[in-house]
Amino acid sequence: MAQDKQPPPVVSLSPWKGLGTNQQVDPSYLTAADNIQFLYPGVAFVRLGLKPVTFSNQSTQVNSNIIGMTRYQSPLKDCVLFQLADGKLRLGTDPT
């Protein structure tokens, strides 16, 4: 007697459950999701970029890495204070 053909099983990755390296029992969790974002249901997309800002008080660039930063709002300008690995504290104003 002929049997009804069963549809093949399907694992669907959407809705996206995101990274789940600790979730080995559920393959719909991802084991890698690097630079992938799931900001709203139904789409996984590669993150947008890191774009250098320009400050209105632009001056000579220091070849030292930033090790800390904070925002400072003054009545006149929106400022960013950032500390460099060479010991400088720098002030950037009105970033765009």
Added chain:
Amino acid sequence: MAVGAFTLKTGINVFQPLDFAKSRDNVEIMVNGSERGLVWNGITSTTYELGMDAPAAAPTVTASGSGNGASTGIYQCGYRYAQTWAPAVYSSLSALQAVSASSGNKFTWTVAFSASSGQLAREDMVQFFRSTADQAITLYKVAEIGRTGSITSADGSGGFCVFTVPAGHNLIVGAIVTVTDVGSYNGASQTVTATTSTTFTTDKVDPGGAADTDGTWSLTGYSADDDSDAVIELNEDLRITNPDGSVNAYRQVPPPTHKPFVCMFQDRCWYGGWVPYTAGTVTTSGTTVSGTTGSGTSTNWTSDMAGRYIVVAGDTVARLISTASASSITTASAMPTISSAAAYAIIASHEERNQIYFSERDEPESVSTLNVVAVQENTGDDDIVTGLMPDGGYLYALKERHVYRIGYFSQPTIDVSIVLVTHRGCVNNRCWDTLSNTAFLMDQQGIYAFQNGTATPISEPIDDLFRDGAIDWSDSKWFFCQADPLQQTVRFHVTYTDDSSAIRPLRWLEFNLRTKTWQTGSYVGELGGACLVDISGRTRVLVGGENEYVYIMGEGVYDHENMSAIGTCTIGFGGDTSVTSATKIRDITLAPFTATMVGAPVGIITGTGKTAIGKITAFNSTSSITVGTLSPAPIAGDTYFVGAIKYDLATGNMVLPPTGGEVTCMARLLYQPTTNAATMDIRRWLDFATAAEYAWTTSDRGKGITTVKDSQDAILDMKLTRSAQGDAPGFAIYDMPSRRDDYAQCQRQLLLEFRGFQTRDQIKLLTIDVVGASE
């Protein structure tokens, strides 16, 4: 483009990053626990030392004369420094000078100023306080005089010296000044006899001769304190102590220099934390400890470490530090001689580990040593305070493995309440942030949400990263997090153990509050901090990178800088014989390189070096750039892209159920086609193999995906116009061979990986369905 900015301060110790808090007076307070903190009011072109030191000694005051206001009795005299430019800050009162006066006397004062240039920069005024006769409870301000100023010109008039000065000189009649750099008009102890808004006249007789310019006056005392007790009682008063016995005139103690964390909470500034200082190595001899010098290993101690303790490997006692300079420490007791480089730690006393200081109300720089609360160790653990988190009506003391809630009604010294609220902690003061009424924190167990004192773990899906050693905790003081309110995400920036040479984070763990999903992010350069800022009215996340680059996160489809097209590597030409290699890329066709690309990522899109990504470290010419390292190394003909974002997405292990024969097995992809060239690699992993499967044949079935025999990558061409027959539909099928007999030793597990580079279009995947596999 070069970022660049204005330098507010140089020479800051960088063992521990600055921690920031902003007072209600709009003053930014910065501390690092290694040295004295800094303040900046948003206006000045430099920062200033945190807190004002009190005068080192009592004033010298004499009572003399007749016909003046003093009564017979003992008067208490003291003075303090003031910074009167906004916001006003005062030092504590000096020690008091008791002066015996007779009726009709007046008082003549001599005062001194700090030897520290950092302190002098803040001391623009001096306030003189004197009691009434025979009481030492309340003093009254008798004068307020400027400390120093410039002299535009000096000349004689009416037989005496007259000095022209800028308006706002703050000199009054009776001020005693020393005048310098105006030739014959110079002189100490000149008493001011008259003032106008731009001049002052002294009792020095006009020496005659030519006028002079460009001098300076400096206050040394005051001689016109001649009012009666009844008159000075109408002046501003200053009680030595408050009616409840608390300090008042001596409350303006500078904040402790050993506290690395700061925050504002309920009108007060709070200082906490305890970080051992361990930069470099030492040798010892007697009471001298010598530190290493040189780039990257310098001890770089600070004078503020005097009074702390140094513990040296090989010694048996923590030694009190008497003096400290960048590479030399003197201890109070002699140490055993240690001539080989030894590890060490400089610490504040142990009881400081869990002590938190707080300022006077609305005086963030006034922190009496009595203004301290201790977080008790009520958990059988002795973890230390690692951060301070104000949230609503409470301040939370974050420790390594616990969180305590601090609350008070009016004065912490009287009614503070400290309660343990959770057995979770926080890595450091930069590893918490708030988003949508919830705080998010990271400790060594993972990441958790914290609301109303309740901790809810949220990182279970990625807890293996914490549990199994993926994260390099040795660099954890550089970890930080930042909430992104527009994206509703929180990113915890961390270093992995695989990031061998990185000190600061190259990666981040990102949680989206809307979709409750985790993902990771990575960048080719180290990131050192983040903050929010408004750009064109939108709240954006900024992150700080290498070479002073500040980046907006989530802007454009590329990192740092991009190219107009995907380029092709070429081998040396002309006089330059260097070749495309692991550290150099040449392109004589597109010749697209610019100096501003230094620091940008470059990804190898196709060819031998495919998947490699590196950071551009030098611009050699428009056709040559040097890259940190590219592995695998590209060769001529490989394609590359500057600004590429490398992405990687992999499924979990899916089960391939037994079917008794050949079955359909395929992946169906729904994606958004790209305008420009873009490809995605699809790789197939079976049964937990360590390498992806190789294609058996070369094929192109017209379903959007091609395979090449003996290649691990099936290629999805995502370009909308990839076919001359019409636009691509954004749907592709990846067929996979599959035969799974019920009892044979055949493949049972399948994992699919999707990877590539984002170049000129954003890569968007809508769905991936794997047919023939099950959970």
